[in-house]
Amino acid sequence: MRRGWSSSWGGGTRRARRGDAGALLFLLPSLSGLAVFVLGPFVGTVWRSLTNAAGSRWVGIANYQSVLGNAAFRQAAGNTARFVCVCIPLLLVGSLLLALLIRAARPYSRPFQTSYLLPMALPVASIALVWQLLFAKGGLANAWLARLGADPVDFMGTGAAFWVLIGSYLWKNSGYDMILWLAGLDGVPPALYEAARLDGAGRWQCFWHITRPQLRPTAGLVSVLSLINSFKVFREAYLVAGAYPHESIYLLQHLFNNWFAALDLGRLSAAAVLLALVLGGLVLALLHLLDRDA
Amino acid sequence: MTRTNSPARAAGRLARAACLLAAALPVWWVVWSLAMGALQGPAEQAALYGPALRGQPDLAAWALLPSWPTLQPLTELLLDTPQFFAMFWNSCRLTLPLVAGQLLVGAPAAWAFSRLRFRGRRALFGLYLLLMVLPFQVTMVPGYLVLNALGLLDTRWAVILPGVFSTFPVFIMAKSFDAVPGEMLSAARVDGAGPLQIFWQIGLPLGAPGLAAAAVLGFLEGWNLIEQPMTFLKDQALWPLSVALPGFSGAADTLGLAFAASLVALLPALFVFLFGQKYLTLGIQSGGLK
Numbered sequence: 118m119r120r121g122w123s124s125s126w127g128g129g130t131r132r133a134r135r136g137d138a139g140a141l142l143f144l145l146p147s148l149s150g151l152a153v154f155v156l157g158p159f160v161g162t163v164w165r166s167l168t169n170a171a172g173s174r175w176v177g178i179a180n181y182q183s184v185l186g187n188a189a190f191r192q193a194a195g196n197t198a199r200f201v202c203v204c205i206p207l208l209l210v211g212s213l214l215l216a217l218l219i220r221a222a223r224p225y226s227r228p229f230q231t232s233y234l235l236p237m238a239l240p241v242a243s244i245a246l247v248w249q250l251l252f253a254k255g256g257l258a259n260a261w262l263a264r265l266g267a268d269p270v271d272f273m274g275t276g277a278a279f280w281v282l283i284g285s286y287l288w289k290n291s292g293y294d295m296i297l298w299l300a301g302l303d304g305v306p307p308a309l310y311e312a313a314r315l316d317g318a319g320r321w322q323c324f325w326h327i328t329r330p331q332l333r334p335t336a337g338l339v340s341v342l343s344l345i346n347s348f349k350v351f352r353e354a355y356l357v358a359g360a361y362p363h364e365s366i367y368l369l370q371h372l373f374n375n376w377f378a379a380l381d382l383g384r385l386s387a388a389a390v391l392l393a394l395v396l397g398g399l400v401l402a403l404l405h406l407l408d409r410d411a
Numbered sequence: 412m413t414r415t416n417s418p419a420r421a422a423g424r425l426a427r428a429a430c431l432l433a434a435a436l437p438v439w440w441v442v443w444s445l446a447m448g449a450l451q452g453p454a455e456q457a458a459l460y461g462p463a464l465r466g467q468p469d470l471a472a473w474a475l476l477p478s479w480p481t482l483q484p485l486t487e488l489l490l491d492t493p494q495f496f497a498m499f500w501n502s503c504r505l506t507l508p509l510v511a512g513q514l515l516v517g518a519p520a521a522w523a524f525s526r527l528r529f530r531g532r533r534a535l536f537g538l539y540l541l542l543m544v545l546p547f548q549v550t551m552v553p554g555y556l557v558l559n560a561l562g563l564l565d566t567r568w569a570v571i572l573p574g575v576f577s578t579f580p581v582f583i584m585a586k587s588f589d590a591v592p593g594e595m596l597s598a599a600r601v602d603g604a605g606p607l608q609i610f611w612q613i614g615l616p617l618g619a620p621g622l623a624a625a626a627v628l629g630f631l632e633g634w635n636l637i638e639q640p641m642t643f644l645k646d647q648a649l650w651p652l653s654v655a656l657p658g659f660s661g662a663a664d665t666l667g668l669a670f671a672a673s674l675v676a677l678l679p680a681l682f683v684f685l686f687g688q689k690y691l692t693l694g695i696q697s698g699g700l701k
Contacts, residue, residue, distance in 0.1 A: 139606045140529035147520035150576035153557060155542055161553030215434060222427050231688060232435040235442070238684035238691075240635055242656035243673035246448075246464075247441050250471065255462030260470040288437055296695045348546045352637045356657050370638070373548035377642070382552050389549040400544050 159393070166386035180387035190388060192364060193372040200279070200350070200368065204286050205343050209336065211287060212294035219295065220302055230299075234292035244285075245356040252281050252357075273358055279365040281357075286350045293346070294339050301335030302328070341403050344396075444473070445677070448670030449484055451477040456666045464666055484667030488675060495659065495672055502651035502676075505570050505640070506633035512575030513629045514584075514622055521584035521621075522610050526596065539578040547638045558643060569643035570636065579632075580625035586697030587621020588614055624694030627687035634680050652676045 169176050184190050215233055219226045236244075251258050252272035259269040272281050309327045318326070351370040354362055360371065369392060376385040448456065455478055463471035488495055523529070524536055554573060555564070563569045591614060599609050615622070640654045647655065656676055660669035684691065 137529045140523045140527040140532075143519040143523035143527065143606075143610070144535075146516045147576060147581065150516060150572070151542065151578070154554060154573040154576050155545075155550060158550035158553035158557055159545070161556070162550055165552060218427060218430055218434070222424075222431060226431060229431045229435055232438050234688070234691070235438055235684065238631055238680050239442070240653060240656075240677050240680050241637070242635075242653045243445065243677040244441065245657055246660055246669060246673045247444055250444070250460055250463045253463040253466075253471075255467065255470050257463065257471050257473050260472060263470060288441075293695055296692055300696045345544055352635065355637065370546070370548055373551065374638075374642075377548075377551060385552060389551070393545055393549050396544050396546075397541050400541065404540075 162386045162389050162393075165382055166390045169383055176383070180383040181391070184384050184387045184391065187384070189367075189372055190384075193367055193369045196279075196365065196367055197369045200282065200286075200366075201344065201347050204283050204347060204350075205340060207283070208287055208290055208294055208343055209339060212291045212339070213298050213332075215291055215295040216298035216302055219299065230292075230295070233295055236289045236291075237293050241352045241356055245353070248281070248285060248353070248357045274363055276363070276365045278358065278363040282350060282354055282366050285353045285357075286347065289353075290343065290346055294343060297339050297342065298332070298335060301332050301338075304335075305331045337403055337406055341400055344399065344403075445670060445674050447474075447477055449667065449674045450480045450482070451667060451670075452479050452481050452483070453665045453667055455479065456670075460666055464669070481667075484665065484671040485675075487665075488668055488671040492668070492672075495675075497648065498650065498652045498655045498659065499676070501567075501649055501655075502634060502653065502679075505567055505636065505651050506630055508567075508571050509574045509633045510626050510629040512571065513577060513580045514626060516575055517577075517580040517625065518584055518615065518618075518622060519610065521581045522588055522614050522618075524581065525585040525588035526591070526610075526614065527606070539581055543578045543582065551638075551642060555642065564643060565646050565649070567644075567649060570639045574633065574636070574639065577629075580629055583625045583628065583694050583697050584618060584621045587624070587693075588618045591617045620690060620693055621697065623687065623690040624697065627683055627691045628694045630683050631680055631691075 166180050167177060168174060219230050219233075222229070250256055254269070254271055254274075256272070258272060262269060270277050272278060305328060309331075310323055313323050313327060348370070351368055354366050354368060354371070358366065360374065361367075362371070369388070373385060373388065376382075376388075448460070451459070451474075455474075457465070457467075459472050459474060461467040461471070462469045524532065524539075558564050558569045558573075563572065595613055595617075596609055599613055604612070634651075635653050636651065637653050640649070640651055644650060644654075656672060659672055663669045663672070
């Protein structure tokens with residue numbers, strides 16, 4: 118995975134051990150902190166998921182059964198899955214289009230590249246005010262709709278909230294993914310295009326037969342990072358709509374927070390383990406695909 | 412040939428420019444509206460935005476420019492609103508130690524992953540990767556108990572310490588250490604430099620872009636933390652802007668104050684973005700997994 122590390126270290130067992138000790142020195146601060154604040158707590162979560170709420174009695178898989186049968190959990194898990202399945206393809210396509218546009222208009226597109234990236238730097242807490250201004254009942258979006266003669270929409274109180282959330286996620290993350298696509302596009306050897314053009318290939322043919330296959334590893338990478346980032350959309354949802362938003366954007370994080378507040382720790386832990394398993398599985402599968410392609 | 416093509420080309424260029432502009436518009440509109448909102452007088456603001464933000468009847472309206480620009484909301488915020496300063500200062504006191512700690516702890520680990528050979532390296536790196544993916548809520552309960560046992564709950568350290576051990580900066584820095592030429596390291600080794608010396612005198616200076624990239628991304632993330640302060644800081648006097656700002660805006664006497672606060676809250680992030688854009692781009696590209 119990692120290229121270019123020095124091969125002159127290690128070798129004999131004694132030297133390998135010395136290498137281990139040296140590396141441990143460098144890793145120790147990071148590892149010890151991870152053990153205390155992440156790994157230990159994760160083991161704790163697994164343990165708690167198998168005991169009662171006070172952590173005093175072994176209950177087997179009862180928590181898991183209770184979670185899977187819980188209506189709020191199903192709703193939140195379904196919403197989260199729906200959100201991920203809708204927003205990631207949209208984001209991948211949209212940001213790829215942005216990257217292609219930026220490349221086609223170089224070198225004049227530099228200010229635009231900065232503009233597209235800017236939303237990822239703008240604090241959610243500041244932007245929440247603008248989202249309210251736009252999507253409140255008497256907000257600007259409805260004012261514009263009214264001018265077009267359309268009926269007003271209760272954006273935050275109906276299923277439209279889901280699409281507002283999708284929109285704000287795309288708004289925030291398109292630039293980030295665009296940068297990743299740009300790196301991928303710049304990595305395609307220009308000689309491939311020149312050869313194809315000599316053979317009379319058009320622009321679309323070049324894209325389909327050269328760019329698309331060459332971008333496959335990038336696509337995997339962008340998907341993994343978008344998946345990770347998609348969980349951060351909770352911030353927007355929470356700051357704009359609060360702890361109990363419209364049911365279409367009631368996400369797993371809302372549920373976790375509310376169970377936490379209610380001290381429903383057994384179920385919370387079981388749901389956390391399930392989420393970790395699903396996410397870990399997804400990432401490993403994507404990475405496996407990446408490795409096979411490369 | 413080029414001549415016959417040129418009208419079509421010009422049309423293509425025009426279409427491209429139109430697309431670029433159209434895609435940038437939602438970004439510019441948001442920033443513009445926020446900035447102009449902070450310059451509007453109270454009467455105009457109540458008339459324009461009151462229906463959206465204060466639940467007044469009728470519909471909100473938008474104006475490109477304030478009809479009577481005033482610095483009054485900004486001066487009121489900066490001179491007369493100590494609770495805003497407290498929030499702002501809280502954000503700084505969370506974010507800056509967080510970023511410094513991430514570099515301090517993450518850089519040596521990244522160096523080990525990038526340049527040292529040891530048993531279990533691949534497996535450990537995979538573990539770091541998986542930890543990067545775990546959402547905060549997965550370890551929230553035991554994390555809370557650990558902080559409680561350490562007596563750190565309701566202190567800034569409850570947010571800073573766990574954040575310091577985030578594995579994301581390690582990836583970014585490892586990537587830039589990968590680019591340090593191997594010959595320099597072997598030469599230093601021949602000259603009798605030890606591992607620490609090599610890290611300190613060659614790795615850190617040459618890996619500086621990666622450190623800067625990790626710092627920029629770490630700052631933007633730290634300035635935006637919501638779940639951690641919300642869970643670990645019950646004392647609202649400790650809340651940073653990312654958590655406290657919506658409540659402040661909702662309760663502000665005038666909408667101008669709310670807009671001014673949102674604007675000032677995004678300035679530090681904006682400066683970091685504008686001055687660190689090169690490193691931000693680098694960081695995004697190396698936040699990769701290979």
